[in-house]
Amino acid sequence: MxxxxxxxxxxxxxxxxxxxxxAVDRLSFVLGEREVLGIVGESGCGKSVTMLSLLSLxxxxxxxxxxxxxxxxxxxxxxxxxxxxIRGREISFVFQEPMTSLNPAFTVGKQVGEVLRRxxxxxxxxxxxxxxxxxxxxxxxxxxxxxxxxxxxLSGGMRxxxxxAMALACDPKILIADEPTTALDVTIxxxxxxxxxxxxxxxxxxxxxxxxxxxxxxxxxxxxLVMYAGRKAEEAPVDELFRHPQxxxxxxxxxxxxxxxxxxxxxxxxxxxxLSELPQHCAFAPRCPRADELSRSxxxxxxxxxxxxxxxxxxxxxxxxxx
Amino acid sequence: MSYVDTxxxxxxxxxxxxxxxxxxxxxxxxxxxxxxxxxxxxxLIAFLAPVVAPYSPxxxxxxxxxxxxxxxxxxxxxxxGRDILSxxxxxxxxxxxxxxxxxxxxxxxxVPIGLVAGYYRGWIDxxxxxxxxxxxxxxxxxxxxxxxxxxxxxxxxxxxxxxxAAAPGLIRVARxxxxxxxxxxxxxxxxxxxxxDARIIGRHxxxxxASTLLVQATVTIPAAxxxxxxxxxxxxxxxxxxxxxxxxxxxxxxxxxxxxxxxxYPGLAIFxxxxxxxxxxxxLRDVLDxxxxx
Numbered sequence: 001m002x003x004x005x006x007x008x009x010x011x012x013x014x015x016x017x018x019x020x021x022x023a024v025d026r027l028s029f030v031l032g033e034r035e036v037l038g039i040v041g042e043s044g045c046g047k048s049v050t051m052l053s054l055l056s057l058x059x060x061x062x063x064x065x066x067x068x069x070x071x072x073x074x075x076x077x078x079x080x081x082x083x084x085x086i087r088g089r090e091i092s093f094v095f096q097e098p099m100t101s102l103n104p105a106f107t108v109g110k111q112v113g114e115v116l117r118r119x120x121x122x123x124x125x126x127x128x129x130x131x132x133x134x135x136x137x138x139x140x141x142x143x144x145x146x147x148x149x150x151x152x153x154l155s156g157g158m159r160x161x162x163x164x165a166m167a168l169a170c171d172p173k174i175l176i177a178d179e180p181t182t183a184l185d186v187t188i189x190x191x192x193x194x195x196x197x198x199x200x201x202x203x204x205x206x207x208x209x210x211x212x213x214x215x216x217x218x219x220x221x222x223x224x225l226v227m228y229a230g231r232k233a234e235e236a237p238v239d240e241l242f243r244h245p246q247x248x249x250x251x252x253x254x255x256x257x258x259x260x261x262x263x264x265x266x267x268x269x270x271x272x273x274x275l276s277e278l279p280q281h282c283a284f285a286p287r288c289p290r291a292d293e294l295s296r297s298x299x300x301x302x303x304x305x306x307x308x309x310x311x312x313x314x315x316x317x318x319x320x321x322x323x
Numbered sequence: 324m325s326y327v328d329t330x331x332x333x334x335x336x337x338x339x340x341x342x343x344x345x346x347x348x349x350x351x352x353x354x355x356x357x358x359x360x361x362x363x364x365x366x367l368i369a370f371l372a373p374v375v376a377p378y379s380p381x382x383x384x385x386x387x388x389x390x391x392x393x394x395x396x397x398x399x400x401x402x403x404g405r406d407i408l409s410x411x412x413x414x415x416x417x418x419x420x421x422x423x424x425x426x427x428x429x430x431x432x433x434v435p436i437g438l439v440a441g442y443y444r445g446w447i448d449x450x451x452x453x454x455x456x457x458x459x460x461x462x463x464x465x466x467x468x469x470x471x472x473x474x475x476x477x478x479x480x481x482x483x484x485x486x487x488a489a490a491p492g493l494i495r496v497a498r499x500x501x502x503x504x505x506x507x508x509x510x511x512x513x514x515x516x517x518x519x520d521a522r523i524i525g526r527h528x529x530x531x532x533a534s535t536l537l538v539q540a541t542v543t544i545p546a547a548x549x550x551x552x553x554x555x556x557x558x559x560x561x562x563x564x565x566x567x568x569x570x571x572x573x574x575x576x577x578x579x580x581x582x583x584x585x586x587x588y589p590g591l592a593i594f595x596x597x598x599x600x601x602x603x604x605x606x607l608r609d610v611l612d613x614x615x616x617x
Contacts, residue, residue: 114513
């Protein structure tokens with residue numbers, strides 16, 4: 001598969017007054033053309049920080065290292081002006097909060113058109129015509145009328161569709177969706193996911209989907225990357241991951257996911273560790289039923305356990321057995 | 324998938340609907356309506372003074388010096404036999420001019436400075452904030468009097484002095500709004516879509532603080548009107564014989580025991596004019612506040 005985005009050894013830390021927080025630790029991953037990559041993990045495991053760091057959208061207290069090759073450009077070394085050209089045009093974002101991500105002072109048509117005028121230099125008329133097409137593309141009914149409405153007149157699902165329309169306005173190569181369905185109710189979620197799948201089919205946009213919901217990942221992703229405490233815990237194609245989870249953390253997440261025939265959900269004991277101190281051992285060890293002396297003294301390296309299936313664990317496998 | 328189309332029957336455009344809502348909210352506030360009415364009346368008088376005033380403000384009638392109110396002179400005359408009603412009407416011009424222009428000047432100074440401080444922060448923010456704090460330590464009128472004294476007495480200089488003196492308060496408001504607005508999700512979304520600083524400030528921050536600034540303006544206008552009267556009273560503003568409420572009050576001092584109305588009428592004019600703008604500002608603040616439900 002042709003690599004569209006090649007991230008290697010990405011580390012992010014925040015130097016704050018209360019000490020240093022290590023949000024992401026030597027993370028590497030690849031995104032192929034037309035691929036949907038799911039990034040999964042609990043709150044605070046570094047999913048969003050990873051994505052924001054790619055386009056330098058983090059606050060100035062963040063210290064980012066590593067490389068992220070997008071075509072010929074290393075995003076992490078690119079000057080701000082180059083990044084501004086890439087943001088919204090080559091790589092665009094959809095955020096979690098559709099309710100507050102639109103400017104209340106302008107109609108949605110103006111806001112969609114704004115991106116077009118900024119990047120493609122369209123005239124006011126062309127931009128507003130294209131905005132109607134885009135709203136139609138994201139399946140908003142009666143787009144000619146909706147473009148003239150203000151954000152407060154739209155429902156949450158509609159606003160998220162508008163955000164997606166804005167993100168798709170310049171036909172980007174990569175769409176990064178940060179928990180796009182979390183703030184929406186379940187029926188609307190399904191509609192948004194259908195839309196994203198359709199976008200991939202029709203426009204060939206590669207999608208990085210950040211979520212803590214394995215159901216969403218199972219629904220749409222091709223490949224899944226499980227993160228824990230700023231590190232990659234496991235990475236595999238989606239079917240492989242669901243059928244043969246190797247990392248005890250992944251298995252914990254799957255156990256906490258409602259399925260037919262299972263009455264009681266299993267929770268993972270304990271909480272995500274504070275990232276102010278990067279542990280020099282397996283970060284999951286304090287919560288792991290398989291942890292032993294080795295887990296508590298060394299950092300597990302990524303190992304390939306099956307074709308295309310990587311895991312960072314000393315004791316991988318299903319049900320504690322060796323794979 | 325299908326959405327219930329609630330807006331289909333509504334023929335009004337969203338903008339018109341929003342305006343109608345605002346208007347309805349405003350109409351429900353009697354004090355705001357009175358404020359609007361009186362402020363409009365003063366504005367009209369300022370523009371139409373040459374037409375509506377019965378006499379020229381400097382026309383003297385030595386047969387009626389310090390005359391009691393009569394059919395010829397509804398509010399009486401002053402020590403030179405000038406018609407008080409006409410002078411109050413002409414005085415509205417100086418007051419409104421100073422009030423409005425000083426406010427515009429204050430906005431022009433304060434908004435860009437507040438935006439820069441709030442948006443870029445860094446080293447420039449503390450510098451601007453400290454300087455503003457120092458200036459705010461002086462009462463508004465003291466600052467205005469000091470500046471007017473430096474600039475020299477004239478209506479234009481008084482207006483400049485008032486505008487500059489009103490700027491620090493507005494800088495603080497503009498900076499605070501900018502700080503809050505730049506943390507909004509839609510600003511982050513705009514940055515993620517490749518918007519540069521100018522676009523973010525111009526399209527996202529300024530439009531969203533416009534209502535706050537409008538309310539501030541309606542509060543600054545009466546302060547500047549009173550300020551103009553004070554400066555003119557002290558001889559730092561409008562120079563006699565040009566009529567101004569402050570000048571009239573100043574002249575009235577010597578005749579306070581014989582003809583208190585010389586001071587009462589311009590005083591009432593100042594009172595009602597500034598009160599009307601304050602009421603209007605309160606009303607606007609309530610109406611434009613999205614948390615208002617009435």
